Amino acid sequence: MEQAINIILRAMFMENLALVYLLGMCTYIAVSKRVETAIGLGAAIMVVLFVTVPVNQWMYQSLLAPGALAWAGYPELDLSFLRFIVFIGVIAALVQILDLFLERFFLRLHQALGIYLPLLTVNCAILGASLFMVQRSLTFADSVAYGIGVGAGWALAVIMFAAIRERLRYSDAPEGLRGLGLSFIVTGLLAFAVSGLSGIEV
Amino acid sequence: MANYRERLLRPLLDDNPITVQVLGLCSALAVSRSLRPALIMAISVIAVLIFSNVAVSLMRGIIPRSIRLILEVTLIASAVIVVDQVLQAFAPDVSQVLSVFVGLIITNCIVLGRVESFALHNPVGDSLADAIGNGLGFSAVLLTVAAIRELFGNGTLMGTTILPDAFPKNEMMLYAPSAFLLIGLIIWASRTWQQRRERRESTTANPVNLRRIG
């Protein structure tokens, strides 16, 4: 249990995918104009990460890792180069399901997210989380905790950012800087701030 | 032919994938610390863009609606795996540096973005030009940021020292968030220039409007 909390806290703050590793930026900047939508997006990402990281962990260990196919009689096969396609396949299937689900039960959120919901499939944060899971050789239990942690961390980052952006609308920035330019700069400052947490030991 | 030229050039400024379409940021930021990996990354992205745009455009008549997304992603992922393998075999030192980021080209929003919004509805020739144009637009911003960060963070460009030792190095440039700040400034500059150009064009093209205002 303690190990799980450890992993979750690290994934949420010291190794926050959005603000430390700068993953998932496209969606992060584009869908954070209002806190409401940001919360919806954050929730969607949390669900996707919570399911994809453990599922990908299981697939990798059973099929792709070097020597994983020993149970089928092929212990010397190394199919790890296929992990990109397998992970993306799992993620794509899941996002498609989520898309249909939202369209049926949460239509307004579905419309607000627009093109960015299918783009969750190719959100660097989601693929990146699975790739980090492989690199750190997490166990199944650990990968569940990791999925929760990175999802929560990313959601936290996007909601914070949306809150700041809502207030920025009343600021008096130069015309060329308004909107997109200012978003980038604010995100840069947020990222710098979070990088200060990187030395903490949990 | 003029059509192709316009399609090639538009993404560079008016429709630049990064500044205007807010796409392709992830790998742009992570790889922009020095020029050489950024260059290899740019070439890889252009290669993947060309393959996916052309492949999807060729198939656009026969792609079933229900599996559209997965099909596109499979094509893109296959291209990225091939590019990754080629880099590992012919440029292993750079491949090592790029490591995770080559895989993340699959998730580079530009690639899927162009496929979904252009290649699906346009013929092969146009899609090819669109791919090259967007690739060049993406490369322009990525290489600019990388050059600035390497030059002021390290004093070098492509590994060769340019700035004298006495010139103070800006370590902030070596941290990833500085890429955000640089891109923010680039957007500001390009937007301001664009607005000035539009204002100039509208006054010369429509003298009638001026009279109505004045």
Next chain:
Amino acid sequence: MNVDTVPRTLAVAVFVALVCSALVSSAVYLLRPMQQGYALVERNRAVLDAAGWLAEDGVSDREVVERFLDLEAHVVDLTTGAYVPELDGHAFDHWRPVATANSSGNKSQSTDRVPVYIVRDDDRLERIVLPVHGPGMWSTIYGYVALDADLATVRDIVFFQHGETPGVGDRIEDPDWRDEWQGKKIYDSDGSVRIDVVKGGTSEFEVDLISGASVTCDAVGSFVRDWFSAEGYRPFLVRLRMEEQP
């Protein structure tokens, strides 16, 4: 042609799957020999570097392989600290493990058998090269630590492969940082692991970390400590010290 019918959808799906598999498989099949050959040469070059056998620049790949085969190499079983004589130390690659019947593959250090390389001067052990690896900021860092004849002092540390950020994390490869490690002691007189990477470290057990690359340097310090602990090389080094006493 209406493609949204089930049989047509299946046909398109199968077609794309076949084309993509053919593409990817051919690429992997054609390029793997080149990748493997290159990968092992670089690894062996790193081993030679740590062993002190790569004094000049521009050593050709073939020369690297020949010199590497001249090194004394053994495979060590970490749990017992003894050599595994039936495995060839030169060919053994623990960084590409083959699953045995009871390996779970879930531990972060999933290898119990590692190759070690010994440099001898006449018959006396002069230096030993030990592989180490662990997670860095972006991907796994692989390297070699060379110990002096006393099996406690560091002679060199060479990084073979990593995915750390260019210009920041990859400064662990700088000759300056390699020099930092020289002469540092891993163990104290009681045999406890004392080596560590800390900011401003100056004692004989501490290596100063590179400013701006703290995540990477901390990671290196952390896994080097792990590798020399009781779960790592210590049982082997204890046994080796006894065997090498005249």
